[in-house]
Amino acid sequence: MDQSPPDTQPAKSASWARHAPLAIILIVAVVGFVTLRDFLTFDTLRDNREALIGYRDAHFGLMALAFIAVYFVIVAFSLPGAAVASVTGGFLFGLVLGTGLNVTAASLGACAIFLAARLGLGRTLAAKIETSDGSLKRLKKGLHENEISVLFLMRLVPAVPFFVANLLPALVGVRFFNFAFTTVLGIIPGAIVFTWIGVGLGEVFDRGQNPDLSLLWEPQIIGPIIGLCALALLPMILKAIRGKKEI
Template sequence: MKETTAPETPQKSGMLRHMPLVAILIAAIVGYFTLGEYLSFDTLREQRGTLLAFRDANYLGLVLSFIAIYFIIVAFSLPGAAVASVTGGFLFGLGLGTAFNVIAASLGAFAIFFAARWGLGRSLAAKMDSSDGTFKKIKTGLHENEISVLFLMRLIPVVPFFVANLLPALVGVKFRNFAFTTLLGIIPGAIVFTWIGVGLGEVFDRGESPDLSLLWEPQVIGPILGLCALAALPIVIKALRGKKEF
């Protein structure tokens, strides 16, 4: 008699859906304690000559390797994203460096989004839809102002990048809006970090490390806060008109 296999139980299927997000969280924790000293400016200083020689000998290979490594750093929330962004400017200049940084960081953000949406996000969004309390109001308000809120999460420097990737997936925002606001919203910060990297060689020659506090200089943070105000404007207008509750 032909044996038949039992169908996969809903419980087992649900557990499998959570595995990508669990893998990301485990990698983030392990990476925090083990990779910090390697993904650093000291390592970049030591490997400076090797990287420049490889760039001159195999430019396309270095571009693909850089995007792949940066993608892994972001997708698994490993330490070193700021170092990677600065490295993009150091190796490729302001224009191409910013483009490669944005591409790699966006792809990593998409990976986290889908990992969270496929597992925990699906069940959490369903629970929020079926509830009648505060969570349902929050989700409704978010969806009514989705683009503005997502832009704010990208532009406000104090919002961790991992949080800005994870929360939208958990509350069920549309991926096209998430992708659009990610690609555009991270450009200002990417330009700043890439710009720091452009002058990194001179900084190393002086025996110093790059000053990432440049992001908080008035001439830099001012325009970013201006973009934040612009992104928040539709929410403010709706609130003043009293037509929407958020």
């Protein structure tokens, strides 16, 4: 005879339900990496450029919505091809609208994976950190005291993978509004660069080449981004200086 408390089964079901979204994302990410990494490429874009341009000209609104949906899925499920999607935004819609669509789709996808992680593993991990007494809890406290600055840095530093910047904040209990706010603003500089590359993509294809994404590391591009990183660090530096003076 089962002697377990009557509410054990519902509690287990609720736990599985909370973890299901993140589990689905991880499974789709692995399957997508294996099956789509050779498909979501610039070669595929080159081969289908005329069809995409023709559909855009005939159904501009639908094309914009379809682009946002595809880019959203790529980001939300951490699929390969985010850079290709960003460049495609500039190729199909120009610098201003392309940047807007890129930022919108990437931000919505980032928020989706953040909420999925927060709902399941993030809630459990944040609770464990809160009840701990070691350095992990001090790290979380320090993060929350400088939440905006740290989140901006994660978005601005090109070396931080996008999926890491989406998942890590959810796992340490970052506030959703701060995450969404810093995501939208923090990805704008990089989005402008990738969209700008896409604007001239037709000429690159005509030469039989692929776009050079190393442009992001050119001094005239990385310099302003480093400047924005310094601005994001400034509040943390001033707070540390004030703390030392009080001591």
